[in-house]
Amino acid sequence: MEAGNLAVGLQTSELSGLVVSIQDGGVAVLELNRPSKRNALSQALVAELAEALNQLDRSPTIFVVVLTGCGPFCAGADLNELATLTTAQAHQIGWLKGLEEAFSSFRKPVIAAVRGFALGGGFEVALMCDIILASEDARFGFPEITLGTIPGAGGTQRLTKTVGKQKAMEIILTGATVTAAEMERLGVVNRIVPVGEDVLAEAQVLAQSIASFSAPAVGMAKQAILAAETTTLKAGLEIERALYYSSFSLADCREGVAAFREKRQASFQHR
Structure with a gap:
C-alpha cells in the first residue's frame, strides 16, 4: 500500500481518536486526538x-513514526472506563495489552514528541x-x-531498567x-526542546534524518539494541553478530561501502 493510500485508509477507518499524516521521506506522524479527555x-x-502501528509496520514506504498528542501528550488511562472495570473484565479484554503488543512487535523506530504532560499510561506509551x-x-x-x-502497561519495568530501582521507587511510590x-x-x-520551539518539528527533523538511511539496517540496529533489554550480554552479542553479518548481504550495505570508497553520498534503496 502506498504511503498516501495508507494515510487515507487509516483515516477512513473511523479512527476518531487518532490523526495519521504521512510526511515526505517515509515519515508518518500519529497524533492522539481526544483533546476533551486530554x-x-x-x-x-x-x-x-x-x-x-500494524499497518505502518507493513508499509514498504514508511520508515520512521513520530507519536505526539493534540495539545498535551497523554493524561493516561481513561478513568471513566477504568472506574467500571473489574479484575475479571480486565483479564477478559486484555486491558491495554494490545498497545504493549503493538509497540513490542513494531520493527521501525518510533519517536515520541511530548508536549504538556505524559502521565500514567501516557508516560508508559512514551517509554x-x-x-x-x-x-x-x-x-x-x-x-x-x-x-x-x-x-500496568510496562511502567514499573521500563522505568526501572532505565533509571534504576531506587529512582523508579521514588517516582512510582510518590506519584510525583x-x-x-x-x-x-x-x-x-x-x-529537550526550548519553550517557543516546536518539539514536533524537531522530532520530524530527527525522523527524516533516520529515514534517510537504509531501512533494513535501521531495523537491524533497533533489533540488536532491544535485545540488550531482554537477554544476557552473551546472548545479546550473538544476536548483534548475526545481524551484523546479515547486513553484508544488503544491497544498501554494498552501496554504502562503495559510496564511502568513492567519496560520494550513498543512495540507499532500502533493500
Whole structure:
C-alpha cells in the first residue's frame, strides 16, 4: 500500500481518536486526538493506535513514526472506563495489552514528541517509544498510586531498567510529577526542546534524518539494541553478530561501502 493510500485508509477507518499524516521521506506522524479527555487512553483509542502501528509496520514506504498528542501528550488511562472495570473484565479484554503488543512487535523506530504532560499510561506509551523528545515545560509521572493502583502497561519495568530501582521507587511510590530536565538527566528523555520551539518539528527533523538511511539496517540496529533489554550480554552479542553479518548481504550495505570508497553520498534503496 502506498504511503498516501495508507494515510487515507487509516483515516477512513473511523479512527476518531487518532490523526495519521504521512510526511515526505517515509515519515508518518500519529497524533492522539481526544483533546476533551486530554488524550486519555480509552480501549477504542488503544485499538486504533495498535491498528495504525500494524499497518505502518507493513508499509514498504514508511520508515520512521513520530507519536505526539493534540495539545498535551497523554493524561493516561481513561478513568471513566477504568472506574467500571473489574479484575475479571480486565483479564477478559486484555486491558491495554494490545498497545504493549503493538509497540513490542513494531520493527521501525518510533519517536515520541511530548508536549504538556505524559502521565500514567501516557508516560508508559512514551517509554514504549525508541526516542523521546520533550518540550522544556513537559512533565512526566505515574500518579497511579494516588488512585489506589499501580502502572500496568510496562511502567514499573521500563522505568526501572532505565533509571534504576531506587529512582523508579521514588517516582512510582510518590506519584510525583518530574520535569523534562530531570528526565533528561536520568536518561529517559533524549533531548529537550526550548519553550517557543516546536518539539514536533524537531522530532520530524530527527525522523527524516533516520529515514534517510537504509531501512533494513535501521531495523537491524533497533533489533540488536532491544535485545540488550531482554537477554544476557552473551546472548545479546550473538544476536548483534548475526545481524551484523546479515547486513553484508544488503544491497544498501554494498552501496554504502562503495559510496564511502568513492567519496560520494550513498543512495540507499532500502533493500
